[in-house]
Amino acid sequence: MLINRLNTADSNFTQRIRELLRWEDAVNNDVNNVVSDILARIRTEGDDALVEFTNRFDHRNVKKASEFIIESPQLKEALERIPKEQADALWLAAERIELYHLHQKQESWQYTEDNGTVLGQKVTPLDRVGLYAPGGKAAYPSSILMAALPAKVAGVPEVVLVTPTPNGDYNDIVLAAAAVAGVSRVVTIGGAQAIGALAYGTATIPKVDKIVGPGNIYVSTAKRQVFGAVDIDMIAGPSEILIVCDGLTDPDWVAMDLFSQAEHDENAQAILICPDTDYLNRVEASIEKLLPTLSRADIASVSLKNRGALIEVKDMAEAVQLANYIAPEHLELSVENPETLVDDIRHAGAIFMGRHTSESLGDYCAGPNHVLPTSGTARFSSPLGVYDYVKRSSIIHCSEQGASELGKIASILARSERLEAHARSAEYRIKK
Structure with missing residues (x-):
């Protein structure tokens, strides 16, 4: 079995869909204890603990915390070192992302009552934010653009990027993305110790007001524990895509769209909903044909087998109803007239309209943010945006x-x- 097959008409469908969607980033007591100890030492010992943990976990040989800092001129040098086509793509993506987020910018406002009382709201950008980006073999320059550019649009004066560099190996495209996005400085640290340094501050690392960006279980656990001392964006679960299709899109396209999330990691989720049995069979055949051609086929195959599904519904109305129940991170409406469905979509992180709008375009360069709510939290959460980097004060005069x-x-x-x-x-x- 390459992927699960479900039908809403089956008597056990409710139970099966609940099991498929269940994702509990379970609190691991051992991880909790390790993270608590790391954060406590960062809080009390500052740079000394930061150097110790980074040397231990990232196999570094750093003597003092100032060696972790990469300032703006070095970021620009990295931008000059990467291939021109990569640099051009970063600049073009950044331009589109910034333009989109300019529409989200909020202004202060006030009004005067008949008796002369003035009421209003003052919108103020945060002073300093910290961005976390995974390091090592992983390189996500697009995530740096998505996190940093809305902060820039909001008017945040200082943006600090932390990213681990195991064995002291720097990733030029990550540093280049930081240069393009206007990051103030990069700090080459990672893990719970990086979150602690951002949350509490050290002699070298300034305390921030908010921490955004994904990481491993230690990073996520640390973000949970420091929330309150600082704000955080969200605790992100595995990547998700849900495709609602009318059965007329090229099945190879849909199969590859499912792969685009399944290849992230083994816990990612890729689901197709369609009322056409024959079409679901054709997509399954495309999956079987195309999966072996992926460089990350091993990862994608586990994701599809454990958490993926092709779901048959009775009609498109039921498809929309089920989509709202799932509340996916990414929702593709791969249908002839997506405008007829979108008004009834209530819960989705991002909605991709029509057959030609692949989710992958949103990941990189369409413009809207790709930092999105997962694990059903789209029922009450929104994409990362300019509004996450400002605070509002009430005015009463x-x-x-x-x-x-x-x-x-x-x-x-x-x-x-x-x-x-x-x-x-x-x-x-x-x-x-």
């Missing part, structure tokens, strides 16, 4: 008349709560 009118209301409510000082503070300002 009462006129003398306004303070008198509001004071009467506040007095009654405060005394109903038996908070006398609240009431009297408001009453002092009531005009006699």
Whole structure:
């Protein structure tokens, strides 16, 4: 069996879909304890602990924390070293991502009531944010663009990127992406110790206001533990794609779209929903034909076997209903007229409209952010955006008349709560 086959008409469908979707990034007590110890030492010992952990886990031989820092001129040198076609692609993707996120920019606002009272909201960018990017053999320059450019649009003055460099090996395209995205500096550290350094600050690493970006179980656990000391973006689960198809898209296209997420890791999820049995059979045949041609076929095959599915529904209305139940990270509406379905889609991180819009375009250069809610959290979460890098302060400026009118209301409510000082503070300002 290459991929699971389900049918909503089967008596056990509800149980099977729940089992398929179940993903619990279970709290591992051993990992929790290790991370807690690392964070505690970073908090109390700062750079000394950071150097010790990085040397141990990343096989480095660093004497002082300042050796971890890569400043802007070195990032620009990396940009010059990479092939021109890669540099051009980074710049073009960055331009599209920045343009899209400019539409998300929020402005402060206020209005004046008849009695002269002014109410409003002040929008202020965060002072400093930290981005985490996996390192070593993994290289995700696109994720650096996606995380850093909305911060730039929001007006964040300082963006710090942390990324591990096992054995001291630097990845030029990661550093180049940081240069293109306007990252202030790169710190070559990773793991829980990097999260601790960003969250608490050390003599070398400045404390940030928010940490964004994916990582392994140690990074995710550390983000959970430091939340409150700093803000975080989300705890990301495995990558997901859900395709709703009317049975008319080239089955090879759909098979490859499923692979585009299945190749991420063994826990990724790729699902196709369609009312046409024959079409599902054709897609399954395409999977069998094309899977061996992938360089990451071993990973994709495990993903498809364990968490992938071809699901037959009775009609497109049921397909949409099921899509909302799944609430996927990526949703492709691979149909003739996606506009007829999109209004009924309530839960999805990103919606890809039509047969020609592959999810992979969104990963790199379409413009919208590819940092998306996973594991059903699209029911209440949104993609990373400019709004994640600002905070909002309420503005209240009462006129003398306004303070008198509001004071009467506040007095009654405060005394109903038996908070006398609240009431009297408001009453002092009531005009006699």
